Amino acid sequence: MEITLTVNGKPHKVEAPSDIPLLWALRDHLQLTGTKYGCGKAQCGACTVIVDGKAVRSCTRKAKSVVGKSITTIESGAPTPETQALRAAWTELNVHQCGYCQPGQIMAASALLMSNANPDDAAIDKAMSGVICRCATYHRIRKGIKQAAKTLPQFSGTQPAQQGGDDVA
Ligand code: FES
Ligand code: FES
Structure with a gap:
């Protein structure tokens, strides 16, 4: 079937089986390989993207279920202020x-900051606990999110913040 996906602000037509997961539509049909495959069972978070401001596991979300929604991947050329602040913090702190795992980490962290611009440790743990890092960079990820929260006002005004949250599924 033909599925039209709005990815990083642009519509894309994908000719694929009706049950194709969003991850494979992004990777195999749109060549957006920044979104990673890990477990394929919504357990590791490597495939996290943002759909209408919420963190979503793209390996188990059917592409057809996000038709008409705004999908953001790590490749976005017009990142939100949250993603810009996170990218800057990640670079400065050498988080990765x-x-x-880092595309998924940054997408999950972006969705967190969209819904909570100043998350405490508990909020960070809740939002990020499902995104596994085999290199155990968790300490730097938490530090990076806190630094991004502090610098977020510098990046605001470039794009309106979307309503966010964690809708991992
Ligand atoms: S690939 Fe592991 S949660 Fe999607
Ligand atoms: S940096 Fe997270 S898996 Fe290596």
Whole structure:
């Protein structure tokens, strides 16, 4: 079937089986390989993208279920202020190690900051606990989110913040 997905602000037509997961529509049909495959069972968070401001596991979400919604991946050329602040903090603090999990980490953290611009440790743990890092960069991820929260006002005004939250499924 033909599925039209709005990814990073642009519509894309995908000719694919009706039950194709969003992850494979992004990776195999749109060549957006920044979104990673880990477990395929909504357990690791490597495939996290943002759909209408919420963190979503793209490996188990059917592409057809997000038709008409705004999908944001790590490749977005017009990142939200939250993503910009996170990218800057990630670079400054050298958050990543091997990097495999980091697109999912940044997408999950972006959705968190969209819904809570100043998250405490408990809020960070709740939002990020499902995104596994085999290199155990958790300490730097938490530090990066806190730094991004502090610098967020510097990045505001470039794009309106979307309503966010964690709708991992
Ligand atoms: S690939 Fe692990 S949660 Fe999607
Ligand atoms: S940085 Fe290696 S898995 Fe997270």
